[in-house]
Amino acid sequence: MSEATARFERRVLVAVDEGEESMYALSWSLRNVIFQNSRDTLILLYVKPPHAVYSPLDSTGRIDDPETPGWLISGYLFSPDISAAIEKYSQEVADCVLEKAKKLCKDLQNVMVETRVESGDPRDVICDMSQKLGADLLIMGSHGYGVVKRAFLGSVSNYCSQNVKCPVLIVKKPKPSAGAGK
Numbered sequence: 091m092s093e094a095t096a097r098f099e100r101r102v103l104v105a106v107d108e109g110e111e112s113m114y115a116l117s118w119s120l121r122n123v124i125f126q127n128s129r130d131t132l133i134l135l136y137v138k139p140p141h142a143v144y145s146p147l148d149s150t151g152r153i154d155d156p157e158t159p160g161w162l163i164s165g166y167l168f169s170p171d172i173s174a175a176i177e178k179y180s181q182e183v184a185d186c187v188l189e190k191a192k193k194l195c196k197d198l199q200n201v202m203v204e205t206r207v208e209s210g211d212p213r214d215v216i217c218d219m220s221q222k223l224g225a226d227l228l229i230m231g232s233h234g235y236g237v238v239k240r241a242f243l244g245s246v247s248n249y250c251s252q253n254v255k256c257p258v259l260i261v262k263k264p265k266p267s268a269g270a271g272k
Contacts, residue, residue, distance in 0.1 A: 103225035111231030115261035213249040
């Protein structure tokens with residue numbers, strides 16, 4: 091492959107979730123970054139949040155602390171049926187989000203669209219996957235949290251921009267102007 095051809099074959103990773111901000115970032119990138127005949131590979135990544143882990147539980151899911159009051163010792167935290175239902179719902183959400191994202195990409199020609207579903211803390215997973223997948227660019231939406239919310243909740247896009255090895259493009263969805271509805 092010649093050097094000139096290789097330059098136009100980028101691997102662009104777009105992190106998507108249930109929020110409007112990530113879909114806006116994807117649609118913005120399709121208009122401004124991904125070009126119809128570029129031979130880019132667009133990778134849509136959805137990260138399922140981790141299941142809650144409770145430290146007083148042993149590996150079987152049973153409460154295993156002699157100091158735990160008797161009324162709390164009722165066996166398993168979640169039955170296998172409930173765990174399966176939670177996992178099924180989580181996968182349905184992932185499938186729905188990726189289907190919506192793929193619909194935005196339906197008119198692309200010569201651009202390969204891949205989808206990935208991973209599980210874990212979105213900050214860590216996005217950073218890890220950008221490296222594992224050889225991303226040339228990471229595109230993310232921003233929820234637009236203020237300083238206080240960002241301090242308490244953390245910012246996935248801020249974390250990734252500080253820890254990912256490739257360039258990161260954070261796309262902010264414009265806020266509606268005050269006079270927009272008049």
